[in-house]
Amino acid sequence: MAKNTDATVELIPHKTHGLKKLLFSRAGLFVLLILLQIGLVAGIYMFVMRFTVLAILQIVLLFVMLLYLYNLDMDSSAKLTWAGLFMFVPVPAALMLLFTQFEVGHRKEKKRQCELIKESRKCLTQNPLTIIKEELIESGTSDLCYYLNRSGRFPVYENTEVEFFPLGEDKFNAMVSQLKKAEKFIFMEYFIIDEGLMWGTILKILIDKAAQGVDVRVMYDGMCEISTLTHDYPLLLQKHGIKCKPFSPIKPFISTSYNYRDHRKILVIDGKVAFNGGVNLADEYINRRERFGHWKDTAIMLTGEAVQSFTLMFLQMWNMDEPETRWDECSLLYPSEKTDGFVMPYCDQPLDGERVGESVYMDILYRSISYVHIMTPYLILDNELEAALKYAAKRGVEVQIILPGIPDKKSAYSLAKTHYKSLTEAGVEIYEYTPGFVHAKIFVSDNQKAVVGTINLDYRSLYHHFECATYLYRTACISEIEADFQETLRKCRRVTPETIANEKLSLKIRGRLLKLVAPLM
Numbered sequence: 001m002a003k004n005t006d007a008t009v010e011l012i013p014h015k016t017h018g019l020k021k022l023l024f025s026r027a028g029l030f031v032l033l034i035l036l037q038i039g040l041v042a043g044i045y046m047f048v049m050r051f052t053v054l055a056i057l058q059i060v061l062l063f064v065m066l067l068y069l070y071n072l073d074m075d076s077s078a079k080l081t082w083a084g085l086f087m088f089v090p091v092p093a094a095l096m097l098l099f100t101q102f103e104v105g106h107r108k109e110k111k112r113q114c115e116l117i118k119e120s121r122k123c124l125t126q127n128p129l130t131i132i133k134e135e136l137i138e139s140g141t142s143d144l145c146y147y148l149n150r151s152g153r154f155p156v157y158e159n160t161e162v163e164f165f166p167l168g169e170d171k172f173n174a175m176v177s178q179l180k181k182a183e184k185f186i187f188m189e190y191f192i193i194d195e196g197l198m199w200g201t202i203l204k205i206l207i208d209k210a211a212q213g214v215d216v217r218v219m220y221d222g223m224c225e226i227s228t229l230t231h232d233y234p235l236l237l238q239k240h241g242i243k244c245k246p247f248s249p250i251k252p253f254i255s256t257s258y259n260y261r262d263h264r265k266i267l268v269i270d271g272k273v274a275f276n277g278g279v280n281l282a283d284e285y286i287n288r289r290e291r292f293g294h295w296k297d298t299a300i301m302l303t304g305e306a307v308q309s310f311t312l313m314f315l316q317m318w319n320m321d322e323p324e325t326r327w328d329e330c331s332l333l334y335p336s337e338k339t340d341g342f343v344m345p346y347c348d349q350p351l352d353g354e355r356v357g358e359s360v361y362m363d364i365l366y367r368s369i370s371y372v373h374i375m376t377p378y379l380i381l382d383n384e385l386e387a388a389l390k391y392a393a394k395r396g397v398e399v400q401i402i403l404p405g406i407p408d409k410k411s412a413y414s415l416a417k418t419h420y421k422s423l424t425e426a427g428v429e430i431y432e433y434t435p436g437f438v439h440a441k442i443f444v445s446d447n448q449k450a451v452v453g454t455i456n457l458d459y460r461s462l463y464h465h466f467e468c469a470t471y472l473y474r475t476a477c478i479s480e481i482e483a484d485f486q487e488t489l490r491k492c493r494r495v496t497p498e499t500i501a502n503e504k505l506s507l508k509i510r511g512r513l514l515k516l517v518a519p520l521m
Helices: 019-023 026-049 052-069 076-088 090-101 107-123 134-139 141-148 168-179 197-211 222-226 233-238 307-321 356-367 383-394 410-417 420-426 459-464 478-489 497-501 505-515
Strands: 160-165 185-190 215-221 243-247 265-269 273-277 294-296 299-304 342-348 371-375 398-404 429-433 436-438 442-445 449-453 467-473 492-494
Touching: 052 076, 052 090, 076 090, 107 307, 134 141, 134 467, 141 342, 141 356, 141 467, 160 168, 160 478, 168 197, 168 265, 168 273, 168 299, 185 197, 185 307, 197 215, 215 222, 215 307, 222 243, 233 243, 243 307, 265 307, 273 307, 273 449, 273 467, 299 307, 299 342, 307 342, 342 356, 356 383, 356 442, 356 449, 356 459, 356 467, 371 478, 383 398, 383 420, 398 436, 398 478, 410 505, 420 429, 420 497, 429 436, 442 478, 449 478
Parallel strands: 185 215, 215 243, 294 436, 371 398, 398 429
Antiparallel strands: 160 299, 185 265, 265 273, 273 299, 342 467, 371 442, 429 492, 442 449, 449 467
16 A cells, blocks of 8 residues: 555654753752662661671572563563662562562452353354455454464354544434343443443433343453542442443552453344444543544444344453353344454453454554554563554554544653654654544554554553453445544654654653663563
8 A cells, every 4th residue: 555644744852852841840850860779778787788598598689580470471671660670679579579569459359250261162153164264364353263263253244334433523413222122131330430421421411221121231340449530439320220340449458450450342132233442431532522632533333143242242241240141142042134244252351361452553564565553652672562553564564553642641651652763763654643632443454454543552451451352354335444544644744864863852761761660561
């Protein structure tokens, strides 16, 4: 595919700020405080080293912990981060690593999740005539399906219609229409729910449907309890006949489970229709409330056989704390019309040691022939994913990435820019969306493959969050996804060697400092 550079706007170089302005800025203060802390640690270290026994014990501890660290099944970038922490604060770093590795507070959750996955595998079956189709074998999609079934039951389906929504507003309108048609059940699982027009409109429909006898269940991440919803919100919804619960609610005890958040966005209606994508239930996602400029997000709606997988995903999470597990809704199957292409919903969970989301992305990068086009809000890469992006570009594949022009998190924005030089030198083209914030999580390749879901290109999504996405192969909507990418590209500025060199010094310093702990963020 020809490269589209004429339709983009060049990034205007920033002037380098003077030393005086840097020193009296927040970034300068941050650097000063870091240096003071380093000096304090060094002073304490020199004091402790005066005591021979303590010094020897510290050296022994450091050696043992490094030996333990480098024998862990952990990303190499994370190992380097921990090793760096051992050098500065060996005892606190050692205790923190052991705390995370011993899974304090979430062993029961991990065991329960594994039991549910094993129990629910019988609910869905792979059509043997689908998996052996020649086009799936030749494209590697059948191999990907076999891999995904290591962590759950995620068949590849035919007979599923896919509708693509280039904006959150489009998804919202479709959601309202489909929710009003619900007859049996409504399952909703979202990372963020916030009161406003979007959630208020949906909630009114849910209350009406619950009054009509529809089984309405709502699940949201427990972090909402300290950001958008009150602690008693489930009780408020239950008064209206809606079953509601937070995932991993905040409790007054220390636990590693707080690191694993439910970042998924799933809506299933009657087993007929399912929604997936980046859009949460808050007004900024439909541009009714402005945060960080124009909010660019995407989603899809599935109608047909593949909806079963999203029903299963929801029930696997819902049943985590249920005394009796039920999977009845997974067996609901409605007549589907014959459609082109194949659809494979899947999820990624941090408790099984498999980096499913990253593996799917890398599979697309390694098998791509002409192009891979990506939208993501964050770019905080491990070594393997960065190598895959660079390798694809170096072998002649057009790799283009669209990132936010207006960030929601300065730390993530700074870290993303630390990858710019290495990626662009390898031939990866990076663009920033000038109207505002990109929250879409899109991969599209060769007019044949695409992924739409919740999985960002950062450590939290790839390592620590519960996530979900939909893999598409030769479905009709792939051309629409690519067309939306090109339309978005026209509103972007391209990152060049000049713009990288002329970035604000404070931004560069922040990014390099944060890169020391990026795998832990």
